[in-house]
Amino acid sequence: MRKKTLLSWSSGKDSAWALHVLRQQSEYEVVGLFTTVNAVFNRVAMHATQMSLLQQQAAAAGLPVHVIRIPHPCSDADYANAMWEFVDKVKMQGIECMAFGDLFLEDVRRYREESLCHIGIEPVFPLWGIPTDVLADQMLAAGVKAYVCCVDPRQAPSGLAGCEWNRQAIEQLPPEADPCGERGEFHTIVVDGPFFNYPISVQVGIVVERDEFVFADIVPVYE
Numbered sequence: 001m002r003k004k005t006l007l008s009w010s011s012g013k014d015s016a017w018a019l020h021v022l023r024q025q026s027e028y029e030v031v032g033l034f035t036t037v038n039a040v041f042n043r044v045a046m047h048a049t050q051m052s053l054l055q056q057q058a059a060a061a062g063l064p065v066h067v068i069r070i071p072h073p074c075s076d077a078d079y080a081n082a083m084w085e086f087v088d089k090v091k092m093q094g095i096e097c098m099a100f101g102d103l104f105l106e107d108v109r110r111y112r113e114e115s116l117c118h119i120g121i122e123p124v125f126p127l128w129g130i131p132t133d134v135l136a137d138q139m140l141a142a143g144v145k146a147y148v149c150c151v152d153p154r155q156a157p158s159g160l161a162g163c164e165w166n167r168q169a170i171e172q173l174p175p176e177a178d179p180c181g182e183r184g185e186f187h188t189i190v191v192d193g194p195f196f197n198y199p200i201s202v203q204v205g206i207v208v209e210r211d212e213f214v215f216a217d218i219v220p221v222y223e
Helices: 013-023 051-061 076-092 106-117 132-141 167-171
Strands: 003-008 028-038 065-070 097-099 122-124 145-151 186-192 202-210 213-220
Touching: 003 013, 013 028, 013 051, 013 132, 013 186, 028 051, 028 076, 028 097, 051 065, 051 213, 065 076, 076 106, 106 122
Parallel strands: 003 028, 003 097, 028 065, 097 122
Antiparallel strands: 145 186, 145 213, 202 213
């Protein structure tokens, strides 16, 4: 019996690739996605993905998406309370595992493990330990298409905001930056890849600087 699993969905490339990897494994059955949304701006937290685009991603993946609304500003306690309310609910609905696209940050993994294990939900990390340069090559070779939606200009060139995440973009990063942005150098919004049944049409909207980050609005195009 495959374990019923929810996947943490950031709307970016790593969570999408985690979905692709999980679907190739016999142990887990991904039955849905979940994501946190800023209740004031009505966008995915940190990535600033529009709700309409989030819904398009879920439809392309063929999965329902569970939206966890968090306040703005959001304290650690506020975030934890919103998450645990959600976790308690899905546990009662038969969810056995929660999967994450984390790559190598030990403290993040430890937090997830400590938070979930004591209530009987198994945390799953399908991408853990894959060298991120190898991972980037795998995703790009498989046709993953994503746009840089947020840049931390203290760690990466601000001009990457709104650019497609590809080998040319990776080459613009400083040597100490992670090619997948795992340390928060940048965030992406994914629009195509083997995890989707069809590509999503988008265009790059305005680019703004807010709260020490540079955001590019990735806007869905309705054909």
